[in-house]
Amino acid sequence: MKTDTIAAISTPLNSSGIGIVRMSGDEAVIIADKVFRKKGNKKLSDAVSHTIHYGHIWDETGMIDEVLVMLMRGPKTFTAEDTVEINCHGGVYVMKRVLRALLKNGAVMATPGEFTKRAFLNGRIDLSQAEAVMDLIQSQNNYAMEASLSQLGGEISAIIRELREKIIFEIAYIESALDDPEHISLEDYGDNLREKVSGLLITCEKLKSSFKNGRIIREGINTVILGKPNAGKSSVMNRMLGEERAIVTDIAGTTRDTLEESVNLDGFTLNMIDTAGIHETEDKVEKIGIERALSSAQKADLILYIIDSTEGVSEDDINLLEKLQGKPIILLWNKTDRSSEKELNKNQLADFVSEIIKFSAITGEGLSELIDLLKQMFYDGDISVKHELYITNERHYDALVQTIDSLKLVIDSIDQGLPEDFYSIDMMNAYTSLGLIIGESVEDDLVNEIFSKFCMGK
Ligand code: GDP
Numbered sequence: 001m002k003t004d005t006i007a008a009i010s011t012p013l014n015s016s017g018i019g020i021v022r023m024s025g026d027e028a029v030i031i032a033d034k035v036f037r038k039k040g041n042k043k044l045s046d047a048v049s050h051t052i053h054y055g056h057i058w059d060e061t062g063m064i065d066e067v068l069v070m071l072m073r074g075p076k077t078f079t080a081e082d083t084v085e086i087n088c089h090g091g092v093y094v095m096k097r098v099l100r101a102l103l104k105n106g107a108v109m110a111t112p113g114e115f116t117k118r119a120f121l122n123g124r125i126d127l128s129q130a131e132a133v134m135d136l137i138q139s140q141n142n143y144a145m146e147a148s149l150s151q152l153g154g155e156i157s158a159i160i161r162e163l164r165e166k167i168i169f170e171i172a173y174i175e176s177a178l179d180d181p182e183h184i185s186l187e188d189y190g191d192n193l194r195e196k197v198s199g200l201l202i203t204c205e206k207l208k209s210s211f212k213n214g215r216i217i218r219e220g221i222n223t224v225i226l227g228k229p230n231a232g233k234s235s236v237m238n239r240m241l242g243e244e245r246a247i248v249t250d251i252a253g254t255t256r257d258t259l260e261e262s263v264n265l266d267g268f269t270l271n272m273i274d275t276a277g278i279h280e281t282e283d284k285v286e287k288i289g290i291e292r293a294l295s296s297a298q299k300a301d302l303i304l305y306i307i308d309s310t311e312g313v314s315e316d317d318i319n320l321l322e323k324l325q326g327k328p329i330i331l332l333w334n335k336t337d338r339s340s341e342k343e344l345n346k347n348q349l350a351d352f353v354s355e356i357i358k359f360s361a362i363t364g365e366g367l368s369e370l371i372d373l374l375k376q377m378f379y380d381g382d383i384s385v386k387h388e389l390y391i392t393n394e395r396h397y398d399a400l401v402q403t404i405d406s407l408k409l410v411i412d413s414i415d416q417g418l419p420e421d422f423y424s425i426d427m428m429n430a431y432t433s434l435g436l437i438i439g440e441s442v443e444d445d446l447v448n449e450i451f452s453k454f455c456m457g458k
Contacts, residue, residue: 005025006108021102023085024079029084031106035105036055050071052071054069080122116134125152126157128439132151140269142268143217143268147390159207171427186420191414197411201408204407207400211396213379221302222301224302225273260273266375306332309336310340328354329353330370333356334361357369357373399434
């Protein structure tokens with residue numbers, strides 16, 4: 001079946017050294033020949049695949065740009081179709097004119113993510129790999145990038161395929177035994193299947209539980225900064241951000257609402273919410289801020305609790321820390337640059353906080369200790385993204401939850417001594433749910449929705 005030849009600008013639409021206009025489809029080479037002139041009038045259609053050609057792009061008004069054209073015939077291309085990539089100068093106007101020349105000569109404008117969608121539809125990559133492409137483009141830190149690369153490399157897909165093969169084998173076994181009871185026996189099969197399904201459940205549970213870390217890898221550690229007014233919350237946040245962002249003042253209670261910022265620290269992302277200082281107050285607006293702070297704290301991965309070391313630990317602090325029990329809390333004993341620092345009684349705080357760091361938002365004391373500690377707490381010292389598999393995608397997580405539910409039903413049916421065809425129904429559901437991850441048995445609508453999140457030209 002003949003498909004449209006699509007084209008789009010694949011590099012960002014701002015002026016840069018080079019820009020790439022990409023085209024994919026049956027007519028890609030023919031269309032390129034209409035706009036591209038090279039020395040000796042040689043045609044791209046006569047050239048060998050996977051070669052680079054120097055020349056110029058022309059339209060009806062004249063020469064547009066001096067370019068390098070990459071010629072790649074399918075199926076050994078990203079989309080598995082014939083692909084031509086034009087490296088032109090990166091000015092927005094130039095790229096647009098090159099694109100327009102292609103569109104005038106028969107290409108159609110690609111929709112967002114359409115190149116990757118074609119790669120998926122042509123069987124070059126599966127859905128989890130396609131999503132990894134999107135994650136890779138959007139990754140905001142080093143660890144997230146490595147996790148996407150591993151997913152793109154097909155590591156998640158491989159494990160999912162293996163699970164599905166095991167499941168389909170059992171389904172086939174049950175079906176054949178029901179069809180041909182004389183030759184295939186189902187005696188003791190229940191016990192046998194229970195053991196195998198338990199093994200599958202362990203793998204699925206492990207993948208499912210990797211999602212918490214996976215989310216932290218991808219999105220960062222959601223951190224709430226708490227403490228009394230004037231403890232130095234905004235200053236700590238600014239120190240982490242390395243710039244003046246939150247409003248710092250000497251008047252207690254200035255951070256009335258929450259303020260969110262993200263920062264990349266040594267390969268990972270810290271998302272910080274600066275909150276209203278927590279203390280007894282009658283001020284209505286302040287009260288709302290304080291309630292919001294507490295509710296964000298309950299949902300956070302981490303709390304950075306700031307105490308002004310020149311004031312010491314107060315009853316307000318202890319009351320609040322008590323409310324937050326069970327959450328990972330790092331206490332920053334702030335303003336240690338001041339000579340009036342009070343003595344730090346670690347025993348008094350030991351029941352409430354995970355770690356205490358002597359800190360100064362002014363001099364930066366304690367910052368590198370804090371970064372090391374965060375790595376220790378959330379990434380086991382160093383994230384082993386390269387060695388372990390992480391589920392970073394919520395859609396995959398949901399599919400795993402469904403799979404686990406179905407597999408548990410299989411075990412229930414075995415335990416209740418239900419007939420074998422009951423097992424195969426739930427096994428089939430587990431098989432289908434796992435298929436969602438790699439894009440088998442995914443409805444067209446879902447495919448469209450996933451690819452529409454891509455950026456143009458990808
Ligand atoms: P918040 O109300 O908890 O957000 O506190 P701010 O960040 O607004 O800080 C209150 C005051 O303490 C400001 O005058 C800051 O300059 C000062 N401050 C904050 N951190 C430090 C620190 O580490 N050392 C010193 N000397 N002053 C600090």
